[in-house]
Amino acid sequence: MSIDLSQFHQVFFEESFEGLDSMEGGLLDLNPDDFDVETINTIFRAAHSIKGGAGTFGFQVVADFTHVVETLLDEIRAGSRALEASHVDLLLRSVDCLREIMQALQDGDEPEMSLANDLQGQFEAVLAGEASSESSSSDASVLSPDVQPEQAAEESSDDVDGAEESKGYWAIYFKPDADVLRTGNEPVRMFRELEALGEFRSQAVVCDVPEFNQLEPEACYLAWNITVAGGTREEVDEVFEWVIDESELSIRWVDGVPSEADLGESEPVSADTTAQETVEDVSEVVEEPVEAITEAPESVDAQTQTSQPQPEETKPSEPKASKKAASKSSPETTSIRVGIDKIDSLINMVGELVITQSMLGQLGANFDMNKLVRLQEGLAQLEHNTRELQESVMRIRMLPISFTFSRFPRLVRDLSKLMDKKIDLVLLGENTELDKTVMEKIGDPMVHLVRNSLDHGIEKPEERIAAGKPETGTITLNAFHQGGNIVIQIIDDGKGLNKERILSKAIERGLVSEHDRLSDDQINELIFHAGFSTAEQISDISGRGVGMDVVRRNIQELNGTVEVESTEGVGSTFTIRLPLTLAILDGQLVRVGEEVFILPLVSIIESLQVDMSMINNVGGQNEVLRLRDEYVPIVKLHELLHVEPDNYELENGLLVVVEADSSKVGLFVDDLLAQQQVVIKSLEQNYQKVDGISGATILGDGKVALIVDISGVLKIANQNKVRTLPGDHQAA
Amino acid sequence: MPKILAVDDSASMRQMVTFTLKGAGFEVEEAADGQQALNKAKQGSFDLVLSDVNMPVMDGIQLVRELRTLADYKFTPILMLTTESAGDKKMEGKQAGATGWIVKPFNPDQLLNTIKKVLG
Numbered sequence: 001m002s003i004d005l006s007q008f009h010q011v012f013f014e015e016s017f018e019g020l021d022s023m024e025g026g027l028l029d030l031n032p033d034d035f036d037v038e039t040i041n042t043i044f045r046a047a048h049s050i051k052g053g054a055g056t057f058g059f060q061v062v063a064d065f066t067h068v069v070e071t072l073l074d075e076i077r078a079g080s081r082a083l084e085a086s087h088v089d090l091l092l093r094s095v096d097c098l099r100e101i102m103q104a105l106q107d108g109d110e111p112e113m114s115l116a117n118d119l120q121g122q123f124e125a126v127l128a129g130e131a132s133s134e135s136s137s138s139d140a141s142v143l144s145p146d147v148q149p150e151q152a153a154e155e156s157s158d159d160v161d162g163a164e165e166s167k168g169y170w171a172i173y174f175k176p177d178a179d180v181l182r183t184g185n186e187p188v189r190m191f192r193e194l195e196a197l198g199e200f201r202s203q204a205v206v207c208d209v210p211e212f213n214q215l216e217p218e219a220c221y222l223a224w225n226i227t228v229a230g231g232t233r234e235e236v237d238e239v240f241e242w243v244i245d246e247s248e249l250s251i252r253w254v255d256g257v258p259s260e261a262d263l264g265e266s267e268p269v270s271a272d273t274t275a276q277e278t279v280e281d282v283s284e285v286v287e288e289p290v291e292a293i294t295e296a297p298e299s300v301d302a303q304t305q306t307s308q309p310q311p312e313e314t315k316p317s318e319p320k321a322s323k324k325a326a327s328k329s330s331p332e333t334t335s336i337r338v339g340i341d342k343i344d345s346l347i348n349m350v351g352e353l354v355i356t357q358s359m360l361g362q363l364g365a366n367f368d369m370n371k372l373v374r375l376q377e378g379l380a381q382l383e384h385n386t387r388e389l390q391e392s393v394m395r396i397r398m399l400p401i402s403f404t405f406s407r408f409p410r411l412v413r414d415l416s417k418l419m420d421k422k423i424d425l426v427l428l429g430e431n432t433e434l435d436k437t438v439m440e441k442i443g444d445p446m447v448h449l450v451r452n453s454l455d456h457g458i459e460k461p462e463e464r465i466a467a468g469k470p471e472t473g474t475i476t477l478n479a480f481h482q483g484g485n486i487v488i489q490i491i492d493d494g495k496g497l498n499k500e501r502i503l504s505k506a507i508e509r510g511l512v513s514e515h516d517r518l519s520d521d522q523i524n525e526l527i528f529h530a531g532f533s534t535a536e537q538i539s540d541i542s543g544r545g546v547g548m549d550v551v552r553r554n555i556q557e558l559n560g561t562v563e564v565e566s567t568e569g570v571g572s573t574f575t576i577r578l579p580l581t582l583a584i585l586d587g588q589l590v591r592v593g594e595e596v597f598i599l600p601l602v603s604i605i606e607s608l609q610v611d612m613s614m615i616n617n618v619g620g621q622n623e624v625l626r627l628r629d630e631y632v633p634i635v636k637l638h639e640l641l642h643v644e645p646d647n648y649e650l651e652n653g654l655l656v657v658v659e660a661d662s663s664k665v666g667l668f669v670d671d672l673l674a675q676q677q678v679v680i681k682s683l684e685q686n687y688q689k690v691d692g693i694s695g696a697t698i699l700g701d702g703k704v705a706l707i708v709d710i711s712g713v714l715k716i717a718n719q720n721k722v723r724t725l726p727g728d729h730q731a732a
Numbered sequence: 733m734p735k736i737l738a739v740d741d742s743a744s745m746r747q748m749v750t751f752t753l754k755g756a757g758f759e760v761e762e763a764a765d766g767q768q769a770l771n772k773a774k775q776g777s778f779d780l781v782l783s784d785v786n787m788p789v790m791d792g793i794q795l796v797r798e799l800r801t802l803a804d805y806k807f808t809p810i811l812m813l814t815t816e817s818a819g820d821k822k823m824e825g826k827q828a829g830a831t832g833w834i835v836k837p838f839n840p841d842q843l844l845n846t847i848k849k850v851l852g
């Protein structure tokens with residue numbers, strides 16, 4: 001029976017990545033002077049599982065590499081080696097290295113092994129160093145020197161070569177331990193195996209059976225004399241493999257034909273001498289497989305190749321680049337782990353939906369107007385069920401943000417070491433749930449912000465002491481739900497943004513003029529401005545040529561916002577707001593002429609009927625709304641999107657004040673319609689990108705409605721300030 | 733058909749073992765650690781227990797000890813899935829009352845051969 005092991009690879013990779021994460025987490029908790037043995041055990045178990053799985057599923061390079069990692073961990077765990085800080089570093093680097101190797105393997109690429117080989121060398125050096133009682137097992141070339149039955153059989157069968165051809169037999173004396181049955185080992189089973197090797201005869205030796213009143217029913221008092229005419233020494237040894245240590249056993253080869261005498265006499269006389277021979281023989285057998293092991297990797301490779309012919313067939317013919325691209329974009333079925341409670345609630349929900357459906361079905365079968373109220377109730381029930389079902393389905397995609405947070409302890413540890421800063425990382429709200437897709441995309445912007453806080457925010461210890469602050473700085477990552485959003489904050493108690501420098505730099509870059517009067521918030525905002533990030537800002541840590549504008553853009557692509565609050569000398573707080581999911585939007589339907597557009601509900605601040613006394617004209621063309629103490633520019637959606645409105649005059653329509661990127665704009669529309677959740681369909685995928693439009697959806701009546709991209713509209717409105725009219729923006 | 737309890741904290745390993753054994757016609761139940769396994773063993777009756785050694789909550793060695801105290805599992809074959817090469821875990825397992833071991837990495841055929849041997 002041959003089983004295609006590749007079907008288990010995906011699960012293996014997933015659990016290995018999880019294992020690596022937990023190794024990393026554990027390692028970061030390890031303090032060489034004072035650590036919890038259970039932490040080491042957890043790390044060891046993860047490494048051990050990866051090694052076992054890798055060996056089984058044919059990833060020999062991973063198994064080889066993990067072996068040295070595991071050996072070091074085992075020694076630390078067993079107390080035969082003291083944990084040093086350098087060990088933790090080495091282990092952390094090997095976690096990174098393994099992650100890369102596994103990623104490559106998962107993508108179907110050839111893993112880059114030079115770093116692994118280098119690290120492996122370092123492990124070997126550590127293991128070869130003083131104080132290990134287990135130096136033999138640290139010999140890295142000997143990978144898990146376990147007996148591979150077939151190979152061992154081949155190697156050691158020389159001495160009995162042709163046993164079956166030549167006339168002869170095995171004469172065996174077997175006296176199992178009295179407790180043999182209590183280990184689940186059954187002599188009868190062994191005899192059955194021996195029987196399969198050749199003609200089998202046995203005679204029980206009953207001389208040790210005690211008087212009946214002393215007999216323990218669960219103990220085995222018997223011994224046996226056995227002859228087997230066939231089988232190799234290896235095969236015979238294998239039968240007794242599990243009991244050999246506790247049993248009196250002698251096995252010898254006798255030329256000729258078995259006779260009754262063999263069964264009767266051989267035992268007591270020869271037992272001692274032959275037992276010793278046996279022990280020697282066994283030790284030989286155990287040593288030999290070590291040589292055999294060097295062949296093991298090949299055989300394992302061969303196995304995987306034959307077991308997964310499909311991918312192998314296509315790969316070699318393709319050019320390398322395209323193969324890589326293909327493997328990246330190929331829908332490697334990513335999976336997601338879902339708590340059983342979520343599934344249960346889903347099933348519950350579907351049950352209710354089915355009940356509602358059958359109720360409506362019955363109602364429809366013989367409907368008359370008397371039943372109208374019940375129909376309405378039923379439809380309300382259906383709406384309720386649908387919404388709950390939708391929410392439950394969405395919840396399946398939700399994962400706790402700890403998946404993203406978990407990478408930061410390592411980052412902060414490494415970077416603060418690099419920069420000689422002392423930093424505590426505090427994680428709050430780790431169980432806050434977030435859509436998996438959003439989670440995947442928010443990681444990089446967050447890394448950037450945290451690097452930024454580390455680099456520019458937190459001061460060096462001496463500066464902190466001079467400023468009267470504790471020597472160790474704190475970076476806090478905080479996540480919580482607020483309305484339909486998830487809010488993620490990156491808070492540092494560093495020196496805060498230097499407003500004068502920001503302002504002078506912004507003036508230097510021509511982003512603002514010297515005469516502009518800017519509020520503190522507006523000055524802080526400038527760091528997100530494209531063109532603010534400059535060459536002199538680039539450092540190893542936060543520079544990388546990526547500015548805050550890119551961070552903001554990435555977050556905006558997720559329909560999110562990022563803001564900064566900062567007090568000089570006290571610290572900065574970056575606040576990211578994201579929708580819980582990308583797939584569904586709470587929308588306000590608005591009408592412009594014949595067309596219906598959707599505004600994201602989260603961006604709407606208020607809607608109002610225009611009182612012309614609140615409207616000012618700026619520079620002849622641009623109208624602004626005076627809303628309490630603010631002036632809000634007005635954008636006429638019909639002009640922007642080139643549709644025919646009912647009303648051209650502001651006093652006849654409605655203004656919807658929306659906010660994005662901390663600035664507001666009043667959108668002029670004809671009418672407000674319903675609020676509803678809409679499923680977002682991508683315009684890029686179905687048509688092309690349109691400025692000012694973030695997507696489309698299908699309404700209840702089957703019409704397509706466009707979803708307005710508020711920040712896009714703001715951008716266009718700002719351009720219009722300069723160019724007056726939207727020029728040639730062509731709406732879809 | 734004999735019923736087997738497969739215990740391993742690694743999901744891929746459990747899947748592989750289960751798939752292999754079910755393919756050969758055995759009934760299989762899974763457990764992710766020793767404690768789970770012990771609970772399942774108490775509820776059902778198994779003809780063979782196949783257990784990993786290194787597991788969280790309760791390791792395989794302790795599982796064997798616990799199982800052997802139960803009347804129903806006094807003589808039941810218990811095989812350890814072990815990668816330990818030094819032999820100490822094998823010995824520990826034996827002393828705890830394990831029947832034998834299967835050395836990781838193993839392939840499905842090796843697994844089946846060993847199990848068939850034990851179950852006759």
